[in-house]
Amino acid sequence: MHQPDTDTWFMPDSLQVSALLSVLAAEFGVAATPEYSATVVYADSFDWRLFRQGYILHCHNQAWTLYHGDSGEITVQQGGPELNRSCFARDFPPGVLREVLAPLLAVRCLLPMATVTLIGHQIRLLNRDEKTVARVVFEEQRLATAQPVFRMLRLFGIRGYDQALHTVRRILEENGVTQPASPLIGFVEGCKGEGRQPLDYSSKFTMELHAGYTARQAMVRIYRQLLTAINQNIPGVIEDFDSEFLHDLRVAIRRTRSGLSLVKNVLPTPVVESFKKDFGILGSITGPTRDLDVYLLEQDDYLARLPTTLQPALHAFFEGLALRRQAAHKKMVRALQSKKSKAILSAWKHYLTSDDQEPASAAEVDIGHLSGRIIFRRFKRVMKDGKALDAATPDAEVHRLRIQCKKLRYAIEFFSSLYPVEEIALLVRQLKKLQDILGAFNDLSVQQEMLHRSLEGLRAGSHRNLEQAAALGGLMQSLFQQQQELRGHFAEAFAMFSDPQNEALFNRLFRNRQEPS
């Protein structure tokens, strides 16, 4: 039976390439291209941003190839940087490859995922005009780390020559080439050798819970997954590949802390209190570096806000920030590698694999029941604080509402698998709109404070400082103006969130939720 979509097969061990070629030569002209042999490094971001979009990227020294994983069709082949540590889209020369990579990778860097040696040669099958009508590629893929050698054959048809393709398929089948193979087997197996697997990490929190779980079972599963995320990100934070490792680490820590304070009486109070404090410590260890990361990521936006005459002074300011960030990172790494930090994480891991001697009062409650109560409580709180929101609300109160929204968001995300997907998606979308505006507002507020502090630290008298002060002043003005504009949108953002239909949905899903059958 023909499988028209399969175009890659394993070569049977007993079949020699030369034997197959002589059979093909009876039907077609055969032209061989020189053998190629290259050790390529497959690269992707830590969270597989390219693979997620169907792309495979590999490099051989400075030669990069991007192609579609499914079809094997090459999208672009281009020179680029060496895949050193922290290789970003901006390190590629302007061109098609960079245009594809930049929006996908954004702030993430490329990391080596697998190293595979590809040895092969291409055979062109020709008609009587010596026109190529199909291509056959024999390829061996060898892993750098392990022994297996994958011998495979790929068949590429050419548009308008279906008959020839048909003939080749028939010949292959007659010669026992029938076992389909993935052309990416070397890549996938190579990742395994490095302890990775495509799509094994995402910064999105997804957790499958079932209504039959007890609250403790559910929370332990959630905490374990968050702990996994913490442990997955720490090496990247220490190596400082890109800023997202730290961001994701902090989110996982914050989610853990939120869980501990939102979900009461499921773990014993002494445990909760002690780990809340501990995760608070981890949060504060990682805070200063992240704050500086945020400013550094804003560099281009900040520069664009100023007239060109003031931009050089701002450059100098950012150079200072980069130095401070270097120092902060060093300090953070020391703290993360300290006995204290390691002890916190191993104690937490140990706790999550053991039983409570004195279970908390709500430990055995069905999570389907408890989750509704938790989410609805957070919702009521956001509604109450949000109703007081108007254009004149002080920054600190806006910030408080923002935190309330975050807690609601985390609570929904923890338990989302217990509710209908589409309705949860709708709620999260509405909430996210509100969060986006509050988040943007808060960022502007914090940034102005930081600039003001920096301004106060500048000594008068030097021309350089004078120019820097002017740049900071200009920037503050621009940020302030944008912040004021955002205030004007509070009411409408909250009105959308507190829309009666949205409120009714919250009520229906979470308020009077019956014990699931």
Added chain:
Amino acid sequence: MSIIAVYNIKGGVGKTATSVNLAYLSSRHGHKTLLCDMDPQGSASFYFRIRAAKKFNSKKLLKGGKHIEENIKGTDFPSLDMLPADFSYRNIDIALDDFKKSNQRLSKVLQPLQSEYEQIFLDCPPNITLLSENIFFAADYILVPVIPTTLSLLSLKQLFDFLEKIGHSRDKVLIFFSMAEKRKKMHIEMMQAMQNKTGVLQAVIPYSADVERMGVYRQPVNAAMPGSVAATAYEKLWDEISVYLAS
């Protein structure tokens, strides 16, 4: 998405070599490209070793849709496909006459292909006919190879007059010198006189035996002899044209 017609009223000025090499360069620069051989002689098809199916003819071409799609063939080069010519194209004007808006039919049948191909090159036959009018209507740019001689200039004037007569702007005409010979005084003088006029490109394709030999090795010169003088000249021409295509 652009349609580029390579056209001259005169024959033997290097139209086919230009279409073949530019279409190849376009695909090499990552653009999915289609070369349509509009010339019943089928020289461009010959260069790519592609024959039209027996059932394909000018009527099928003008019907468009799947009749065209089924007859597009992949060349030996990635991202470069071709619609080969059929000898029946010699009577294509008669077939065109049967259509309403007979001067826009080609544009209409090429329309759906523009979602698949970023660049479509038309290798045109040397004459001024209803097909030419169709080609001018369909094309975003009319690329005219000109041998720097007096007669060539005359044919250029005929082209401009014709465009004016059928109500097309001459803005989309791009002229470049082809088969230029440095040792011929007239070529040099003619090029100097023309080079600063609007629509005249700076790249010059020299007369070259390498281009003539394309008929022997049946490949674009940029694929067979990428470092040759002719290949370099086509690269320059492509670079210049791609600026127009990007705008």
